[in-house]
Amino acid sequence: MALLEVHGLSKSFGGVTAIADLDFGVPEGQVYSVIGPNGAGKTTLFNMLCGIYSPDEGSIRFLDREIIGRLPHQVAELGVSRTFQNLQMFFNMSVLDNVKVGCHLRTRGRIWSNALRLPGTRREEKQAERWAREAILFCGLDDYLESHADALPYGVLKRLEIARALAASPRLLLMDEPAAGLNDTETKQMRSLIRQISGTGITVLLVEHNMGLVMDVSDRILVIDYGSRLAEGPPEAIQNDPRVIEAYLGGEIEYAV
Amino acid sequence: MSHLRGFYLLVAAALLLPLIFPDNYYVTVVGVTAALHAILAVSLNLLMGYAGQISLGHAGFFGIGAYASAILTTRYGWNPWPAMLFGLVLTGVVAFTLGRPILRLKGHYLAMATLGLGIIINILLVQTGSLTGGPDGLGGIPTLSLFGWAVDSDLRWYTVIVSVLLAVVWLVLNIINSRSGRALRALHGSEVAAEMMGINTTTTKTGVFVLAALIASLAGSLFAHQQAFVSPDSFSFFFSIELVTMVVLGGMASTYGAIMGAIILTFLPELLVVFEDFEVLIFGAILMSMMIFLPQGLFVGMQKLWRRVATEESRRGAA
Numbered sequence: 402m403a404l405l406e407v408h409g410l411s412k413s414f415g416g417v418t419a420i421a422d423l424d425f426g427v428p429e430g431q432v433y434s435v436i437g438p439n440g441a442g443k444t445t446l447f448n449m450l451c452g453i454y455s456p457d458e459g460s461i462r463f464l465d466r467e468i469i470g471r472l473p474h475q476v477a478e479l480g481v482s483r484t485f486q487n488l489q490m491f492f493n494m495s496v497l498d499n500v501k502v503g504c505h506l507r508t509r510g511r512i513w514s515n516a517l518r519l520p521g522t523r524r525e526e527k528q529a530e531r532w533a534r535e536a537i538l539f540c541g542l543d544d545y546l547e548s549h550a551d552a553l554p555y556g557v558l559k560r561l562e563i564a565r566a567l568a569a570s571p572r573l574l575l576m577d578e579p580a581a582g583l584n585d586t587e588t589k590q591m592r593s594l595i596r597q598i599s600g601t602g603i604t605v606l607l608v609e610h611n612m613g614l615v616m617d618v619s620d621r622i623l624v625i626d627y628g629s630r631l632a633e634g635p636p637e638a639i640q641n642d643p644r645v646i647e648a649y650l651g652g653e654i655e656y657a658v
Numbered sequence: 659m660s661h662l663r664g665f666y667l668l669v670a671a672a673l674l675l676p677l678i679f680p681d682n683y684y685v686t687v688v689g690v691t692a693a694l695h696a697i698l699a700v701s702l703n704l705l706m707g708y709a710g711q712i713s714l715g716h717a718g719f720f721g722i723g724a725y726a727s728a729i730l731t732t733r734y735g736w737n738p739w740p741a742m743l744f745g746l747v748l749t750g751v752v753a754f755t756l757g758r759p760i761l762r763l764k765g766h767y768l769a770m771a772t773l774g775l776g777i778i779i780n781i782l783l784v785q786t787g788s789l790t791g792g793p794d795g796l797g798g799i800p801t802l803s804l805f806g807w808a809v810d811s812d813l814r815w816y817t818v819i820v821s822v823l824l825a826v827v828w829l830v831l832n833i834i835n836s837r838s839g840r841a842l843r844a845l846h847g848s849e850v851a852a853e854m855m856g857i858n859t860t861t862t863k864t865g866v867f868v869l870a871a872l873i874a875s876l877a878g879s880l881f882a883h884q885q886a887f888v889s890p891d892s893f894s895f896f897f898s899i900e901l902v903t904m905v906v907l908g909g910m911a912s913t914y915g916a917i918m919g920a921i922i923l924t925f926l927p928e929l930l931v932v933f934e935d936f937e938v939l940i941f942g943a944i945l946m947s948m949m950i951f952l953p954q955g956l957f958v959g960m961q962k963l964w965r966r967v968a969t970e971e972s973r974r975g976a977a
C-alpha cells in the first residue's frame with residue numbers, strides 16, 4: 402500500500418476546473434514528481450493534500466487516514482510538511498527561529514510553562530535548538546544561522562523553507578517548485594539536497610518545472626494537464642511519452658540542467 | 659540567559675531611580691503612570707507587535723478590570739484581591755467569547771471590530787450608571803493592602819506597580835523566546851506557513867488576545883486602587899489609540915520599545931505644559947517627526963544608530 406493514496410480527486414474554482422478526477426499513489430521512500438504546464442493544477446493539488454483547500458470530491462489517504470476534513474495543522478501532525486511556490490517565510494524572525502518553528506510539533510511546552518521558564522521548557526529549548534541546527538546544517542545554511550530572514554537572498558530562502566520543513570521531521574515532504582528562480586549552481590545544490598532528503602528515508606512529493614532536475618531525482622512521475630492525469634510512470638517512460646511531449650510546448654522539452 | 663540581558667538593566671533602573679531621586683514627582687507620580695502605561699503597552703505589543711493582530715479596543719479590557727475592582731470593593735464591600743481576580747475572570751470570559759469571532763477578521767476589518775468592542779465597553783460603563791456611577795465615575799475605592807502592608811504612599815505605589823511591570827516583562831520575554839512566542843511571531847510572518855508547521859492559528863490568536871486582555875485587566879485593577887477613583891474617560895477610544903501609539907512609537911515587536919513608547923508618551927505632555935496653548939500642537943509635531951525619521955520606531959531606530967556609531971568608532975580606532 403502506498404504512503405499517500407489519492408482517489409477521484411476534483412476541485413474547481415467557480416467555472417475553472419483545477420483538478421479533475423485525479424488518481425495516484427505515492428509509495429513510501431520514493432521521490433515522486435508531479436509535472437504539468439502552468440495552471441495545470443499542481444499547486445491546487447498540494448493545497449488539498451495539506452488541508453488548505455477542501456476538495457469537491459474524492460479522497461486523500463495518508464498512512465491510511467483520511468486527510469480531507471482536517472485543518473493544515475492537523476495534517477502536519479500526521480507527518481506531512483511542505484514548502485511553498487511563493488515563499489512563505491517568517492520574515493520577522495531569524496534563520497534559527499524560523500527553523501525552530503519547524504520543531505513546533507516535536508515539542509510540547511505550553512504557554513504558562515514557557516512564561517515561567519520551567520525546567521521542562523529549558524530542556525525543550527535546548528532540544529529545539531539542536532534539531533534546528535541539524536536541519537540548518539543539513540541544508541547548508543550554517544553561514545546564515547543568526548541572520549534575519551528578511552536580509553537573505555532568494556536562493557538561500559528557498560533552502561531555508563526546506564530546513565524549516567525538515568525540522569518537523571516529516572514522513573512526507575511536499576516541495577512546490579524548489580528550483581524556481583535558482584541559478585545553475587543553486588539548482589545543482591538543490592538537486593543534491595533533494596537526493597539527500599530522500600536518502601534519510603523521507604518520502605518526497607515534488608512539483609518542478611526544471612525537467613532535467615525532475616528526470617534526474619524522480620523515481621516516478623505523474624504528468625497532469627488541465628487537472629487530469631496525462632501519464633504516470635518512471636522517468637524514462639515519461640520522457641518518451643508522445644502525449645507528454647505534445648502537452649509541453651508542442652513537443653519541445655529542455656532536458657538540460 | 660541572554661534574552662534577559664536588557665531585563666536586568668530595567669530592574670537596575672527601576673531600583674535606582676527612587677533611591678537617587680527620593681520623593682521626586684517625576685519618579686513616584688508620573689513614573690507610576692508611565693509604568694502602568696508600560697504594562698498596557700507591553701501587553702498590547704504582544705498582540706500587535708508579535709502576533710500581528712491589531713487591536714483598537716485595548717482600553718476596554720483595562721476598563722473592565724478597573725470597574726470590576728471599583729464596583730466590587732465600593733458597592734459590595736469585597737476585599738480588593740478577590741475583586742481583582744473577578745475582574746480577571748470576567749475579562750477572560752469576554753475576551754475569549756468575543757476574541758474567537760473577531761480574530762477571524764484581518765487588517766482593517768479587525769481594526770474596526772476591536773474599535774467597536776472598545777467603544778461598546780466604554781458606552782456600557784457610561785450607561786449602567788446605577789452600577790458604575792455613569793459619566794461621573796466612582797470614587798472612594800480603597801487602597802490595596804498586602805499582609806497588613808497598606809499601599810498608601812507614592813513610593814509604595816511605585817514599588818507595587820513597577821514590580822508588576824517587571825514581572826509582566828519577565829513573563830513576556832520568556833514567552834517571546836520560547837515555543838509559544840515563536841508561534842505568535844510565525845502567525846505574524848505567514849499564517850499559512852504557521853499552520854503547516856503544526857500551529858493551530860485560531861487558538862493561538864485567541865490565546866494571545868485573552869492573555870493581552872488579562873494583563874490589561876490587571877493593570878486596570880491596580881489603576882483603580884491607586885487612583886481611588888475611576889471614570890469612563892480613562893477607558894475611552896482615545897486611550898486605546900494612545901496605547902497603539904506607544905507600541906508603534908517604541909517599535910513594533912520589541913518589548914523594550916513598547917516600554918520606551920509608554921514612558922515617552924507619558925512624560926512628553928508633562929514636559930510640554932510649559933508651552934501652554936501650543937502643547938498639543940508640539941506634541942503632535944514631535945510624534946509625526948519621530949515616525950518620519952525613525953519609521954521602525956524609537957527602539958529599533960536607536961539600536962541602528964548606536965550600531966552605526968559603534969562601527970564608526972571601531973573603524974576610526976583601527977585606522
Ligand SMILES: Nc1ncnc2c1ncn2[C@@H]1O[C@H](COP(=O)(O)OP(=O)(O)OP(=O)(O)O)[C@@H](O)[C@H]1O
Binds near residue numbers: 441486
Ligand atoms: N484560489 C483560487 N481561486 C481561483 N482559481 C484558482 C485558485 N487557485 C488556483 N486557481 C486556478 O486553478 C488552476 C490551477 O492553478 P494552480 O496554481 O494549481 O496551477 P499550477 O499547476 O500550480 O501552475 P504553476 O506551474 O504556474 O504554478 C489555474 O487556472 C488557476 O487560475
Ligand SMILES: [Mg+2]
Binds near residue numbers: 443
Ligand atoms: Mg503552482
